[in-house]
Amino acid sequence: MALQTATSFLPSALSARKEGAAKDSAFLGVRVADGLKLETSALGLRTKRVNTSSVAIRAQAAAVSSPSVTPASPSGKKTLRKGTAIITGASSGLGLATAKALAETGKWHVIMGCRDFLKASRAAKAAGMDKDSYTIVHLDLASLDSVRQFVKNVRQLEMPVDVVVCNAAVYQPTAKEPSFTADGFEMSVGVNHLGHFLLARELLSDLQSSDYPSKRLIIVGSITGNTNTLAGNVPPKANLGDLRGLAGGLNGVGSSVMIDGGEFDGAKAYKDSKVCNMLTMQEFHRRYHEDTGVTFASLYPGCIATTGLFREHIPLFRLLFPPFQKYITKGYVSEEEAGKRLAQVVSDPSLTKSGVYWSWNKNSASFENQLSEEASDADKAKKLWEISEKLVGLA
Ligand code: NDP
Ligand code: PMR
Numbered sequence: 001m002a003l004q005t006a007t008s009f010l011p012s013a014l015s016a017r018k019e020g021a022a023k024d025s026a027f028l029g030v031r032v033a034d035g036l037k038l039e040t041s042a043l044g045l046r047t048k049r050v051n052t053s054s055v056a057i058r059a060q061a062a063a064v065s066s067p068s069v070t071p072a073s074p075s076g077k078k079t080l081r082k083g084t085a086i087i088t089g090a091s092s093g094l095g096l097a098t099a100k101a102l103a104e105t106g107k108w109h110v111i112m113g114c115r116d117f118l119k120a121s122r123a124a125k126a127a128g129m130d131k132d133s134y135t136i137v138h139l140d141l142a143s144l145d146s147v148r149q150f151v152k153n154v155r156q157l158e159m160p161v162d163v164v165v166c167n168a169a170v171y172q173p174t175a176k177e178p179s180f181t182a183d184g185f186e187m188s189v190g191v192n193h194l195g196h197f198l199l200a201r202e203l204l205s206d207l208q209s210s211d212y213p214s215k216r217l218i219i220v221g222s223i224t225g226n227t228n229t230l231a232g233n234v235p236p237k238a239n240l241g242d243l244r245g246l247a248g249g250l251n252g253v254g255s256s257v258m259i260d261g262g263e264f265d266g267a268k269a270y271k272d273s274k275v276c277n278m279l280t281m282q283e284f285h286r287r288y289h290e291d292t293g294v295t296f297a298s299l300y301p302g303c304i305a306t307t308g309l310f311r312e313h314i315p316l317f318r319l320l321f322p323p324f325q326k327y328i329t330k331g332y333v334s335e336e337e338a339g340k341r342l343a344q345v346v347s348d349p350s351l352t353k354s355g356v357y358w359s360w361n362k363n364s365a366s367f368e369n370q371l372s373e374e375a376s377d378a379d380k381a382k383k384l385w386e387i388s389e390k391l392v393g394l395a
Contacts, residue, residue, distance in 0.1 A: 080107070083212055084159045085346055086203070088113040088139060088196065089168025091120035093307030094220065096127060097339025098165065102346060103133035109159065113139035113150055113168070113199075135159075141168055141195030143182035144392055151202045162212035163346050164203050166196035166219040166277070171309050172266035178257040185391070186250045186257040188266065192273035197280060198392040204284075208292045214352050218345050219281045221298040221357060223331075225274030226372040231303075231331070238271035240380060247387050278357060278371055279381040280388075285355035286378070287385075297351070299358040300369065301341045302333030330362075337364065 085102055089095040090112035102108035112134055114120035120136045137153050140146040154161065169192045172179070181190035200217055207215045226232040227239075240246075241260030248255020257264050259272045278298050285296040305322040313321075325332035333341075344366060345351055345358055351366065359369035374380065389395040 080213070082107055082109050083162040083347065084109045084111060085163040085165060086111040086113055086154065086161060087165040087167055088141065088199070090114055091116060091123045093309060093335055094301060094304055094338050094342060095165070095167040096123050097335040098167070098342040098346070099124070099134060099339075100127045100129055101336075101339045101343035103129045105343075105347070106133075108133070108347065110134040111154060111157070111159070112136045115140040115142075115146075115168075139168075139199075140182075141191040141199070142187065144195070144198055145182065147195055147198045148202070151199070151206075154203075155206070160210045160212065161203055161206035162210045162214075163216045163218070164200060164207060165342065165346060166200055166217075167342070168192075168196075169220070169270070169273070169309065171270045172312050173270070174312055174314060175264075175266040178252060178264045178266075178269075180251065183391075184249065184251040184253075186252070186264070186269055188269035189246070189250055189259060189273045189276065192270070193276035193280070194388060194392055196277070197388045198394070200280070200284065201389070201392075201394055204288065204292070204294070207294050214295060214347075214349070215293065216295040216297060216346060216352075217281075217284060218297050218299070218342070219277045220342070221278040221281070221300055221375075222271075222274040223300045223303075223359075225271045225278060226300075226375055228370060228372040231329075232271075232372060236265050236268035236271070238268065238275045238374070240272055240275055240374065240384070243380070243383055243387055246384070246391070249391065275372075275375050276384060276388075278375045279377070279384050281357075282355055282371075282376065282378070283381040283385045286381075289354040295352050295354040297345055297354065297356050297358060299342065299345050301338040302360060303329070303331040304335055304338045305332055307335060333360075341366070 085108055087095050087099050087110055090099045090110065091114040099110040099112055102110055110133060112120050112124065114136055115138070117136055117138055124134055124136070135157065137150060137157070138146070139150040170188055172188060179187045181187055181195070183190065185194055196219065200219070204217070207217060223229050223231045224234070225238045227237055232238065239260050241262075243259055244261040245256035246259045250257050250259070256262060258269060259276075281296050281298040288294060289296060303325045305325040310318050310321060322332065341360055351358065353368070356368045357371050358366050360366050386395070
């Protein structure tokens with residue numbers, strides 16, 4: 001893709017404590033039991049348009065970092081500079097809604113890390129985002145090279161990195177056969193976990209060097225990865241087992257494509273990847289919070305039943321899932337509301353606690369939620385971290 005990067009461009013958890021809530025029934029066809037030209041005048045950036053196959057963006061950027069608190073306003077009041085938040089998968093759904101919510105405050109510049117530049121550009125425009133409030137940078141989480149290139153491109157922008165939101169995901173519930181990332185990992189875990197793992201590890205030093213008062217790394221989780229909830233007990237249930245498939249490289253060649261070593265199941269792979277997301281957040285917290293001051297958080301934003309996440313599901317599911325969530329489980333939340341929730345985790349001064357998995361109650365008030373036994377297993381988190389860093393070439 002010839003990449004043109006432009007800045008003119010983007011209930012709550014119903015807990016049924018402990019397992020055993022699943023029923024043997026079919027739901028919506030799913031068995032429920034048995035189973036650059038980059039010019040940002042405002043920021044003083046000038047970049048050239050570059051065409052490369054791996055989507056490199058060369059940015060010739062003037063330095064724009066500024067101290068987080070500027071005592072220069074005419075009234076003599078201290079003003080906080082704009083924060084910069086990177087959001088992966090900001091071309092639709094939750095990521096787009098969050099980018100919009102942040103941009104609208106006038107206090108944030110959003111770097112939209114997206115695999116489809118044109119789609120992201122159109123989405124940001126359609127959402128009515130001010131052209132100076134965002135920069136689109138190409139990112140394909142299904143390629144570790146692309147992740148590394150993204151990090152380089154972001155650095156060339158010479159904007160501070162104050163918040164990173166690992167939001168992008170794929171969900172392949174109807175896939176009969178696995179598909180693979182450029183590096184040969186099963187797609188759901190490759191994109192949702194391993195791509196983000198490398199990205200977050202690489203950007204940690206950038207976060208660390210930000211002078212913003214509250215620096216945050218957020219990894220989006222989900223209720224469906226938590227088996228201490230009713231939703232998390234709808235088969236197939238998340239289960240990483242002893243991580244033997246992951247240790248084998250998830251490539252289907254001499255090892256399973258599933259983390260636990262089992263048969264391919266796209267819905268389970270997604271839920272497993274969400275467990276990885278939540279474990280990774282906590283392992284980051286344990287390893288780095290004290291030394292870096294970075295806040296690490298995860299969240300379940302509510303069931304955003306209308307997003308593109310369900311694009312590969314059967315049409316009947318897509319038709320019935322929103323009313324099912326709205327009127328039966330009452331877990332439904334609009335994209336706009338979910339975006340506001342994630343924007344809160346990005347910027348709300350009261351959500352600075354690290355190591356937390358946030359959820360929202362029926363009144364849309366945030367609370368610290370409990371993760372399932374597996375999603376809070378510190379030994380598993382450590383093992384997951386060690387295997388993941390080998391797979392992405394960090395160890
Ligand atoms: P969407 O499908 O609307 O958004 C997913 C985003 O990820 C899209 O922008 C998509 O890009 C991007 N993406 C997919 N693959 C890649 C890739 N290889 N590289 C870069 N970007 C990629 O779904 P949601 O908004 O619902 O999902 C956002 C997050 O919210 C996910 O982490 C999901 O797990 C989580 N979540 C969603 C819930 C829901 O009910 N919808 C509930 C709980 C959590 P493109 O536009 O190009 O396809
Ligand atoms: Mg669920 C309170 C109950 C609740 C909630 C909050 C969700 C959220 N779901 C609930 C219950 C149920 N779901 C029940 C009782 C059933 C069986 C009828 C059910 C079924 C179901 C299916 C088939 N649900 C689903 C699917 C999916 O394919 C979605 C999925 O698992 O994606 C991974 C899904 C979801 N339900 C949710 C949420 C938030 C999802 C999707 C997104 C996600 O976890 O990221």
